[in-house]
Amino acid sequence: MTDRPALPWSRRSLLSAAVAGVLAPRPALSATPAARIASLGGAVTEILYRLGAGPRIAAVDTTSLYPAEAMREKPNVGYLRALSAEGLLSVGPDLVIAADGAGPADVLALVREAGVRVETVKEPPTPGGVLDKIAAVGRLAGLEREAEALSAEVKAHFADLAAQRARIARPARALVVLSLQGGRTMVGGRNTTADGILGLAGISNAAEGLDGFKPITDEAIVAAAPDTVVMMQNGPEPPKPEAVFAPDTALGRTPAAARRSLVAMDGLYLLGFGPRTPEAAGDLMRAVYPDLPRG
Amino acid sequence: MADTAARARRGALALGLLLALVLAVALLSVGMGAIRIPPGRVLDVLVRGAADPLLARDALVVLNIRLPRTLLGLLVGAGLAVSGALMQGLFRNPLADPALVGVSAGAGLAAACVIVLGDRLVAHLGLPGPLPYAVLPAGAFLGGLSATLVLYGLATRAGRTSVATMLLAGIALGALSGALTGLLVYASDDRQLRDLTFWSLGSLGGATWTKVAATTPLILPVLLAVPVLGRGLNALVLGEAEAFHLGVRVERLKRACILLVAVAVGAGVAAAGVIGFVGLVVPHALRLVIGPEHRLLLPAAALLGGAFLVLADVAARIVAAPAELPIGIVTAMVGAPVFLWLLLGRARLADA
Numbered sequence: 001m002t003d004r005p006a007l008p009w010s011r012r013s014l015l016s017a018a019v020a021g022v023l024a025p026r027p028a029l030s031a032t033p034a035a036r037i038a039s040l041g042g043a044v045t046e047i048l049y050r051l052g053a054g055p056r057i058a059a060v061d062t063t064s065l066y067p068a069e070a071m072r073e074k075p076n077v078g079y080l081r082a083l084s085a086e087g088l089l090s091v092g093p094d095l096v097i098a099a100d101g102a103g104p105a106d107v108l109a110l111v112r113e114a115g116v117r118v119e120t121v122k123e124p125p126t127p128g129g130v131l132d133k134i135a136a137v138g139r140l141a142g143l144e145r146e147a148e149a150l151s152a153e154v155k156a157h158f159a160d161l162a163a164q165r166a167r168i169a170r171p172a173r174a175l176v177v178l179s180l181q182g183g184r185t186m187v188g189g190r191n192t193t194a195d196g197i198l199g200l201a202g203i204s205n206a207a208e209g210l211d212g213f214k215p216i217t218d219e220a221i222v223a224a225a226p227d228t229v230v231m232m233q234n235g236p237e238p239p240k241p242e243a244v245f246a247p248d249t250a251l252g253r254t255p256a257a258a259r260r261s262l263v264a265m266d267g268l269y270l271l272g273f274g275p276r277t278p279e280a281a282g283d284l285m286r287a288v289y290p291d292l293p294r295g
Numbered sequence: 296m297a298d299t300a301a302r303a304r305r306g307a308l309a310l311g312l313l314l315a316l317v318l319a320v321a322l323l324s325v326g327m328g329a330i331r332i333p334p335g336r337v338l339d340v341l342v343r344g345a346a347d348p349l350l351a352r353d354a355l356v357v358l359n360i361r362l363p364r365t366l367l368g369l370l371v372g373a374g375l376a377v378s379g380a381l382m383q384g385l386f387r388n389p390l391a392d393p394a395l396v397g398v399s400a401g402a403g404l405a406a407a408c409v410i411v412l413g414d415r416l417v418a419h420l421g422l423p424g425p426l427p428y429a430v431l432p433a434g435a436f437l438g439g440l441s442a443t444l445v446l447y448g449l450a451t452r453a454g455r456t457s458v459a460t461m462l463l464a465g466i467a468l469g470a471l472s473g474a475l476t477g478l479l480v481y482a483s484d485d486r487q488l489r490d491l492t493f494w495s496l497g498s499l500g501g502a503t504w505t506k507v508a509a510t511t512p513l514i515l516p517v518l519l520a521v522p523v524l525g526r527g528l529n530a531l532v533l534g535e536a537e538a539f540h541l542g543v544r545v546e547r548l549k550r551a552c553i554l555l556v557a558v559a560v561g562a563g564v565a566a567a568g569v570i571g572f573v574g575l576v577v578p579h580a581l582r583l584v585i586g587p588e589h590r591l592l593l594p595a596a597a598l599l600g601g602a603f604l605v606l607a608d609v610a611a612r613i614v615a616a617p618a619e620l621p622i623g624i625v626t627a628m629v630g631a632p633v634f635l636w637l638l639l640g641r642a643r644l645a646d647a
Binding site: 059062075076077078079081082083084085086087088089090091101103104105106107109110113114191192212213214 | 328329330331352355356359360361428481483484485486489490493498500501503506612615616617618619621
């Protein structure tokens with residue numbers, strides 16, 4: 001095995017020279033919109049489809065669950081934080097738009113080295129973050145006008161949402177439960193997408209004492225006293241209230257259990273912070289405040 | 296006399312076969328991947344380099360992605376397998392693997408620190424930008440090395456290193472760093488948690504020439520020391536006192552083995568994350584086939600370890616293309632059944 005390294009080392013300089021020579025003009029061509037986009041991240045893919053760039057998407061990642069045809073029709077390059085350089089290059093993209101945190105960083109560096117433009121978009125869980133994301137994706141895909149239209153639409157929805165939120169007299173307390181695996185309850189605390197969507201829906205986070213997505217103790221669940229439990233629905237069947245609020249569990253001793261108040265929503269819809277976020281927050285709001293007068 | 300000659304011939308044959316295997320696997324690894332490049336073009340690229348602009352894209356894939364990846368795999372696999380064989384010889388314990396000298400635990404803890412606390416620290420100090428990504432491998436390497444040095448210090452009294460103390464202290468230290476890593480896991484957010492999980496499954500994915508260049512000087516020493524260490528380890532099989540009376544400088548041998556292994560495994564973990572099973576299974580499988588003689592076992596382990604890891608990496612790349620599996624999954628999934636099969640076949644022979 002020690003006889004192999006000799007070969008390429010001598011060609012390293014040649015290689016970089018050749019690569020630089022052939023690939024250097026590429027960035028200058030970025031004025032023409034990218035024809036093959038690798039779209040990494042649920043919200044990024046959703047925005048590209050909404051902007052009408054669906055046919056130009058060359059590949060998606062495992063978090064691109066909406067619209068459903070993305071997963072069905074496009075090659076899947078894997079989880080966006082564990083990408084493969086050759087895998088990504090094999091779909092022949094001329095632009096990679098990745099949600100913040102895509103990586104590993106050295107894989108992205110290799111893809112850049114191959115002359116492919118790699119851009120990341122930030123994902124703060126706020127209305128401003130959603131609008132910025134739409135603008136950024138639109139700019140990268142060369143669809144500024146479409147992005148402006150979508151942005152105006154989403155902005156109007158956020159404004160409607162704010163108007164509805166203003167009618168809430170007494171905010172309910174909700175616990176966003178990510179999973180109930182093995183008797184451990186994982187909830188969304190401060191600085192999470194869960195906290196962001198609760199805020200938009202005019203609901204206060206019953207787990208405000210925690211930072212991030214964390215397992216919570218039974219006592220803390222009882223102390224948090226949520227009026228509602230919000231869960232992800234990742235399969236065809238929503239989680240059943242009888243199971244979630246089983247009488248011998250901590251969740252079974254909360255006000256939410258007494259009211260049988262369990263809201264199950266699709267994970268990406270609820271926490272994705274894409275263009276559907278105002279609708280998701282609105283759905284959540286109506287589920288938690290059924291008596292709220294509609295505007 | 297004739298017996299020794301025959302054994303030498305058999306040994307040379309085994310090493311020759313393994314060398315051929317390494318070459319075949321390396322060619323496979325350079326020739327296959329998510330991007331289909333016909334073998335002829337791969338050959339063109341290897342022979343003529345990237346001077347031909349028509350070949351530029353393929354050249355980039357072959358020379359800058361697959362070749363460093365293959366070399367890194369050979370290097371890390373060889374380092375892990377030799378380290379495993381050395382540890383099993385040194386501890387005279389079939390269950391010994393490189394993790395016993397605390398490298399994996401220390402490197403894992405350091406990696407968790409970098410992943411979970413790194414960005415916060417940068418923000419706290421008011422430094423610009425994200426953490427440079429060389430910090431993670433460098434941290435993992437230093438973490439692995441310092442864990443071993445601590446362990447070595449704990450087990451050494453008056454110039455004599457107790458292998459048994461080191462083994463038990465290693466377990467204690469492993470549990471402690473496991474607990475600290477758990478604490479960091481608790482403090483981590485969703486993304487950091489996933490980074491940690493993927494890191495702990497290992498991958499040759501980010502292999503670059505820089506990584507190969509940084510890793511080579513750290514793993515080569517253990518491979519180059521192989522011819523020197525074999526005789527001492529053979530004597531050590533008889534026991535420490537017996538080896539001493541045979542003229543082996545036991546303490547020096549121990550120190551050399553532990554240090555070489557710590558550096559090599561630390562570098563391997565830093566470059567590719569935690570890759571289990573290679574250090575444990577490769578030497579055992581070889582012992583079952585070619586016998587326990589260290590002067591043959593160690594070089595054979597280097598060759599088979601490299602070939603095994605590269606082959607596992609080819610599978611990891613191709614199975615889910617264009618995505619790829621973490622390599623730790625493949626090494627365990629392929630390694631465990633093969634090892635069981637070898638073991639059971641051997642047991643049947645022995646019972647008959």
